[in-house]
Amino acid sequence: VYKRQVMTRKLIIDTDPGVDDAMAILMALASPELEILGLTTIFGNAAIDVTTSNALTLLETVSRSDIPVSVGESKPIASGYLGPVPQVHGANGLGDAELVTPNTSASAEGAATFIHRIAAENPGQVTILALGPLTNLAVALQRHPDLPALIDRVVIMGGNARVPGNATPVAEANINNDPEAADLVLGADWPVTMVGLDVTHQINLTGAAIDRITSRESAGARLLGNALPLYRGFFEVTNGLDGIYVHDPATIAYLLDPEAFTTQSWPVRVETESFSRGKTWPNLGDTDEAAPPAWQGRPRIEICTEVDSDSVLRLVEQRLTASA
Numbered sequence: 001v002y003k004r005q006v007m008t009r010k011l012i013i014d015t016d017p018g019v020d021d022a023m024a025i026l027m028a029l030a031s032p033e034l035e036i037l038g039l040t041t042i043f044g045n046a047a048i049d050v051t052t053s054n055a056l057t058l059l060e061t062v063s064r065s066d067i068p069v070s071v072g073e074s075k076p077i078a079s080g081y082l083g084p085v086p087q088v089h090g091a092n093g094l095g096d097a098e099l100v101t102p103n104t105s106a107s108a109e110g111a112a113t114f115i116h117r118i119a120a121e122n123p124g125q126v127t128i129l130a131l132g133p134l135t136n137l138a139v140a141l142q143r144h145p146d147l148p149a150l151i152d153r154v155v156i157m158g159g160n161a162r163v164p165g166n167a168t169p170v171a172e173a174n175i176n177n178d179p180e181a182a183d184l185v186l187g188a189d190w191p192v193t194m195v196g197l198d199v200t201h202q203i204n205l206t207g208a209a210i211d212r213i214t215s216r217e218s219a220g221a222r223l224l225g226n227a228l229p230l231y232r233g234f235f236e237v238t239n240g241l242d243g244i245y246v247h248d249p250a251t252i253a254y255l256l257d258p259e260a261f262t263t264q265s266w267p268v269r270v271e272t273e274s275f276s277r278g279k280t281w282p283n284l285g286d287t288d289e290a291a292p293p294a295w296q297g298r299p300r301i302e303i304c305t306e307v308d309s310d311s312v313l314r315l316v317e318q319r320l321t322a323s324a
């Protein structure tokens with residue numbers, strides 16, 4: 001007699017919570033297919049002390065403080081922090097929801113060290129899910145050249161291959177927050193999947209769906225119910241949208257149901273100069289030999305170009321209504 005086992009995927013979530021980060025983390029916690037080995041925090045939607053506190057508060061709210069939190073970088077590898085985005089995520093990074101001060105604290109080990117240690121303890125088994133600027137991953141790569149060989153896959157929410165940006169006319173927010181780090185991470189010798197604006201701007205979680213999720217009687221639903229109105233208001237004003245784009249939750253949907261996404265395999269460079277700083281540029285050409293020098297020798301990464309948004313939205317709602 002065979003017992004059917006759910007194959008779990010080991011995850012480190014690198015995150016800048018962040019309203020949609022919180023949604024993604026809650027989705028992951030509600031997914032038996034995923035085992036979260038730790039959260040590593042990064043500046044981005046808010047400063048590092050704020051995103052770290054939010055990560056701890058979120059875990060405590062849903063009684064999952066058993067998951068360790070490691071503090072990451074406070075600024076990009078080669079420039080200064082562009083600053084928080086209170087108009088998108090609130091001054092406290094979680095839509096100005098009233099938050100309890102966490103009783104737990106982050107571990108003494110920093111994010112880059114944590115990522116490398118966990119990868120070395122689970123060689124070939126860990127997926128790094130990056131939901132913020134790619135600085136922690138870049139620092140981990142610089143300090144630990146053996147890291148790529150230890151990692152199963154890197155999945156990032158970030159970038160825009162063939163569509164405009166959201167932080168600037170040409171750049172997506174996470175990449176724009178540290179273009180030099182992104183260029184390193186997308187050029188390293190590990191398998192990368194990019195879940196960027198090409199697909200997330202096609203995934204609109206409507207106001208009605210948000211209401212169904214947040215009307216549930218659970219600690220997670222209550223937190224989202226308090227955090228989402230400000231975030232929702234931002235999309236209404238800037239995009240004329242009923243509801244929100246589910247950027248970070250789309251990566252969880254990708255892990256759970258990759259078939260819902262169409263991918264193309266292209267090498268990518270990140271622009272670090274000029275007014276196009278932060279733009280991810282794929283080379284759509286067929287061969288490495290024919291590639292312009294800037295793309296030569298770069299690994300191909302999996303770029304999500306199309307999405308079955310109904311499947312993703314079903315999954316988002318299903319997991320978020322099941323969450324604690």
Ligand code: BDR
Nearest residue numbers: 018020021131173174247
């Ligand atoms: C990304 O930027 C952040 O504001 C969100 O949390 C998401 O990770 C979307 O561009």
Ligand code: CA
Nearest residue numbers: 018021131132
């Ligand atoms: Ca994020």
